[in-house]
Structures are given as C-alpha cells and as structure tokens.
Amino acid sequence: MLDFLEFRLLDVLDILLVAILLYYIYKLLKGTVAINIFIGITIVFLIWKVTQALHMEMLSGILGTLISGGAIALIVVFQQEIRKFLLMIGSTNFTSKRNFLKQLMFLKSEIGTDTDIETIVQTCLQMSEKRTGALIVIERNQSLDFVTHTGDKMHIELNAPILESIFYKNSPLHDGAIVIQENVIKATRVVLPLSARHLPARFGLRHRAAVGITERTDALCIVVSEETGKISYIKDGEFVLYKSEKELIEQIYFDLE
Structure with a gap:
C-alpha cells in the first residue's frame, strides 16, 4: 500500500503530461457528439487503473481486455478528430516558439474570446x-x-x-x-x-x-x-x-x- 502512495518527480510529470493531453483532447471534442464517448472511455480507463492498483484481478482483466480490443474501433470512431489533432500538432503556428508557449498556458484567455x-x-x-x-x-x-x-x-x-x-x-x-x-x-x-x-x-x-x-x-x-x-x-x-x-x-x- 505504501508503494502505491509513494510519488516520485517523474510521477508528477507523468500526471501533468496526461492532464495536458486530456485537456487538448477535450477542447478538440467539446461541443461534438464524440465528447460523450470520450468521457465514457476516460471513466472506464480510470476504473481499470484503480482496479489494477487494488489488485482486483478479475475486474481489471475484463476492463483491460475491453480497452485493448477496442483500440481499432476507437481509431474508426475518432477518425476525424484524430486528423484534426495531428493537423494541430503539425501546424506551423503550433510549432513556433511563441504560439507553442501560448498553447501551454491554461489560464490564458482562449483564442477568439476577443472576437467581436x-x-x-x-x-x-x-x-x-x-x-x-x-x-x-x-x-x-x-x-x-x-x-x-x-x-x-x-x-x-x-x-x-x-x-x-x-x-x-x-x-x-x-x-x-x-x-x-x-x-x-x-x-x-x-x-x-x-x-x-x-x-x-x-x-x-x-x-x-x-x-x-x-x-x-x-x-x-x-x-x-x-x-x-x-x-x-x-x-x-x-x-x-x-x-x-x-x-x-x-x-x-x-x-x-
């Protein structure tokens, strides 16, 4: 149990990077039907990780099989959203230093909020x-x-x-x-x-x-x-x-x- 509660600096960085990834995926899907699917998948994944940490072998095995087997289905369901995500990462504005830093600032007003x-x-x-x-x-x-x-x-x-x-x-x-x-x-x-x-x-x-x-x-x-x-x-x-x-x-x- 103590090992489960022991946090390293890399664990904090890991959680931060996952949070950033989930944040941008949410922004990408916000307002679309796919957002409900994404929320459902996130909940199932979190339950799976909790059951793994608590060594609930049967439930974690079932959830792990569902998640691993559904990877291809997710690519099909989120085909359009994945395309948009890759375009965002590969865009010239995103890769420039000024705009890259702007993308990472969560508390900064979103692009477009000043539009009349x-x-x-x-x-x-x-x-x-x-x-x-x-x-x-x-x-x-x-x-x-x-x-x-x-x-x-x-x-x-x-x-x-x-x-x-x-x-x-x-x-x-x-x-x-x-x-x-x-x-x-x-x-x-x-x-x-x-x-x-x-x-x-x-x-x-x-x-x-x-x-x-x-x-x-x-x-x-x-x-x-x-x-x-x-x-x-x-x-x-x-x-x-x-x-x-x-x-x-x-x-x-x-x-x-």
Whole structure:
C-alpha cells in the first residue's frame, strides 16, 4: 500500500503530461457528439487503473481486455478528430516558439474570446438583406496558415464597414473567404478546401468550402448565401441550427470559449 502512495518527480510529470493531453483532447471534442464517448472511455480507463492498483484481478482483466480490443474501433470512431489533432500538432503556428508557449498556458484567455461576434453577425444580417454573398472563417486553436497563403494576407482590425466593403459585389476582394483571428482580419480571398461530402443542391461552393475547412480544422464558419440571403453557421463540418440573431451570437461565443 505504501508503494502505491509513494510519488516520485517523474510521477508528477507523468500526471501533468496526461492532464495536458486530456485537456487538448477535450477542447478538440467539446461541443461534438464524440465528447460523450470520450468521457465514457476516460471513466472506464480510470476504473481499470484503480482496479489494477487494488489488485482486483478479475475486474481489471475484463476492463483491460475491453480497452485493448477496442483500440481499432476507437481509431474508426475518432477518425476525424484524430486528423484534426495531428493537423494541430503539425501546424506551423503550433510549432513556433511563441504560439507553442501560448498553447501551454491554461489560464490564458482562449483564442477568439476577443472576437467581436456581434459585429460579424449584424454585418451578415445587413449583407443578407442585400443578397451579398460572404464566407467568414473564424480561427480558433488550430492554425489556418496552410490556407491563408492562398489569399491576400492582411492585418485589419475587424469592423462592419470593412466587412461590407470586402464582400461588396464589385470589390476585388469579394471572391473567396476571409480568415479572422481574434479581432483581426488575417487574410482575404482565401481558397478553402472543398468537402467531398454530398450536400443538397441548394448549397453552393461557399457552403461546400465552409464544410470542408471545418471538417479539417476546429475553425468556425459563417456563410451568407448570395441566392437566398440565408445565413448558415457551420462547425465540425455540420450546419448548426439557431432560432434568432441572439441565439447565434451566444452559440458562437460558447464555441469560442
């Protein structure tokens, strides 16, 4: 029993690294259906380790068999999330010294919390009334440098007149997407990867591009349809339903936390 309670410095480091890993996995899955599966697996794993420590051979053997045999199934279930996790680790922003340190600071405000979502949504409503098409990508934790280089790099503080002027039909910048990081327009005329999924015919290239980038990263997308004026909010490759402007704003702020 004393051996079980004896902690070394390496044990503390081990627990800290596991906590960091679980934290980022939770951030990656937060708001998706997969989060419930992840929580369930974590609980089963913790019970397994406790039964091992207490030498409960029968129960720990059963749980160990379930966990080891389900490894392949987990890869299939979390295929999309694993892809996003690897993209986050391999992104140029993540590997740079400044951003790597920022990723490790738990108590630091999350990326995107300073984004003026009210301005974005209200401007989209104005563009919706005028049938002005728009594709807005909000960067979260994963770097979008791999797509921003396809457009024109900018560093413009976000505001309504700028957004409207960018997506104005005769503007040279209206084609493609814009990428917003915190409260700054990072790039315009960005070419996004298209989703290979089958979408209803009423959705055009803007919607397919929004689904594509949110399938590959943790970014959020707002699309204004040029044909119908309808505003779509897309996250994790799925269309998120909302009932009002206020509900949409609250949902985006929640997703950015």
